[in-house]
Amino acid sequence: MSKSVAKIKNIKLINIRQILKYKHMKKTKILVTGGTGYIGSHTVVELQNKGFEVVIVDNLSNSHIEVLDGITEITGIRPTFEQFDLCDSEKTKNFFTKHNDIDAIIHFAAFKAVGESVEKPLMYYRNNLDSLINILENIQLSGIKGLVFSSSCTVYGQPDELPVTEIAPIQKAMSPYGNTKQIAEEIITDFINVNPNSKAIALRYFNPIGAHKSAKIGELPIGVPNNLVPFITQTAIGLREQLSVFGNDYNTVDGTCIRDYINVVDLAKAHVVAVERIIENKTKFNFEVFNLGTGNGSSVFEIINSFEKATNQKLNYKVVARRAGDIEKVFADTRFANEELGWKAEISLDETLLSAWNWEKYYRAKKSLLNKE
Numbered sequence: 001m002s003k004s005v006a007k008i009k010n011i012k013l014i015n016i017r018q019i020l021k022y023k024h025m026k027k028t029k030i031l032v033t034g035g036t037g038y039i040g041s042h043t044v045v046e047l048q049n050k051g052f053e054v055v056i057v058d059n060l061s062n063s064h065i066e067v068l069d070g071i072t073e074i075t076g077i078r079p080t081f082e083q084f085d086l087c088d089s090e091k092t093k094n095f096f097t098k099h100n101d102i103d104a105i106i107h108f109a110a111f112k113a114v115g116e117s118v119e120k121p122l123m124y125y126r127n128n129l130d131s132l133i134n135i136l137e138n139i140q141l142s143g144i145k146g147l148v149f150s151s152s153c154t155v156y157g158q159p160d161e162l163p164v165t166e167i168a169p170i171q172k173a174m175s176p177y178g179n180t181k182q183i184a185e186e187i188i189t190d191f192i193n194v195n196p197n198s199k200a201i202a203l204r205y206f207n208p209i210g211a212h213k214s215a216k217i218g219e220l221p222i223g224v225p226n227n228l229v230p231f232i233t234q235t236a237i238g239l240r241e242q243l244s245v246f247g248n249d250y251n252t253v254d255g256t257c258i259r260d261y262i263n264v265v266d267l268a269k270a271h272v273v274a275v276e277r278i279i280e281n282k283t284k285f286n287f288e289v290f291n292l293g294t295g296n297g298s299s300v301f302e303i304i305n306s307f308e309k310a311t312n313q314k315l316n317y318k319v320v321a322r323r324a325g326d327i328e329k330v331f332a333d334t335r336f337a338n339e340e341l342g343w344k345a346e347i348s349l350d351e352t353l354l355s356a357w358n359w360e361k362y363y364r365a366k367k368s369l370l371n372k373e
């Protein structure tokens with residue numbers, strides 16, 4: 001046998017051995033709490049698309065089991081799903097005993113309605129903080145590499161300087177919901193201080209909007225939406241009569257409030273990058289914080305115009321009084337996330353609003369079909 005033939009045979013053998021090795025190699029396993037929720041479901045899709053094994057825990061308090069069908073249709077993989085309340089410490093412990101091979105956690109599960117949190121503060125403190133503490137206790141017990149935590153730009157209040165950076169001072173929370181995010185970041189800081197083998201990343205989202213481009217998953221608010229974009233799509237489809245624009249006398253380009261609206265798929269991709277950063281030991285600090293936004297501020301009128309242009313729908317709206325507690329303008333300085341995570345929001349506002357509209361149409365058509373059956 002000539003030397004070159006032997007070399008080729010050798011290479012082939014190595015390749016086959018490698019394939020066999022990878023076939024038997026365990027996939028990296030991520031626990032996604034709140035994984036049937038809005039941001040969680042989009043993140044599960046991106047994780048599965050990148051080859052991660054996902055297990056979801058959700059008590060379905062603000063989501064539906066059918067979301068799993070949407071995820072399966074998009075990715076071809078049905079994630080493992082366990083339904084229970086993460087505030088139940090016994091059930092949470094049993095879960096981690098059963099799934100003793102989890103590498104990292106993305107913790108979305110929380111209540112998120114600002115107004116409701118003012119009405120029912122204890123319900124918010126109990127749900128959002130008990131669940132986090134249970135998760136952290138099990139990280140400590142089971143040597144899991146770390147946690148990605150859903151935080152919010154709400155911690156900045158009305159910042160003195162815009163765009164707002166991660167080192168801007170945290171302002172007194174405007175609601176119990178906002179306070180749970182501030183306290184949660186403090187709890188994580190204290191936990192990581194004494195458990196330096198685990199790493200944590202808090203992602204402070206600005207305003208997540210839109211849906212997966214397939215329209216198989218999206219945002220599904222229960223009852224009357226509080227947030228702008230679901231209210232717009234529900235008005236356009238005829239479920240709500242009119243959108244109320246809360247104030248046009250702010251000190252902004254057109255008098256309406258400014259926010260940093262970020263596409264939910266872009267946001268989901270940032271979670272994949274963050275979890276990889278933890279797993280691959282690339283974190284520079286034991287607890288890191290990143291802003292997730294586009295870096296651009298848009299006014300309410302700009303959102304309405306973009307929606308009308310992208311979808312060819314005329315929106316019925318009127319200007320009403322300001323909404324109590326609204327911040328005038330806030331948008332992210334995204335340089336730290338762009339440079340350090342190597343992540344950048346890419347999807348345009350028009351495309352994002354079109355995706356929200358396509359999801360609304362798809363969901364309502366599916367629902368009316370089911371109701372007829």
Ligand code: NAD
Pocket residue numbers: 033034035036037038039040057058059060061062063084085086087107108109110111112127131150151152153205206207208
């Ligand atoms: P969502 O309500 O759609 O998803 C949260 C999921 O968690 C739901 O499916 C709910 O059933 C589940 N859940 C809640 N409490 C639970 C518990 N105790 N045990 C098990 N499951 C539980 O919300 P979302 O918009 O996807 O938000 C995800 C996270 O991001 C939340 O922590 C939220 O506070 C945060 N966040 C959201 C926004 C936003 O505008 N959507 C902005 C900033 C931060």
Ligand code: WQD
Pocket residue numbers: 112114151152153154206207208226227228229231243244245246247256257258259300323326
């Ligand atoms: C956006 C803009 C409204 C509805 C909330 C939470 C925050 C964070 C993101 C989780 C504002 C205006 C809205 C309507 C309107 N969530 N608006 N008519 O207020 O930036 O933030 O979601 O962490 O904590 O507070 O988002 O979508 O409610 O409002 O004119 O019917 O749209 O006044 O200027 P917001 P939003």
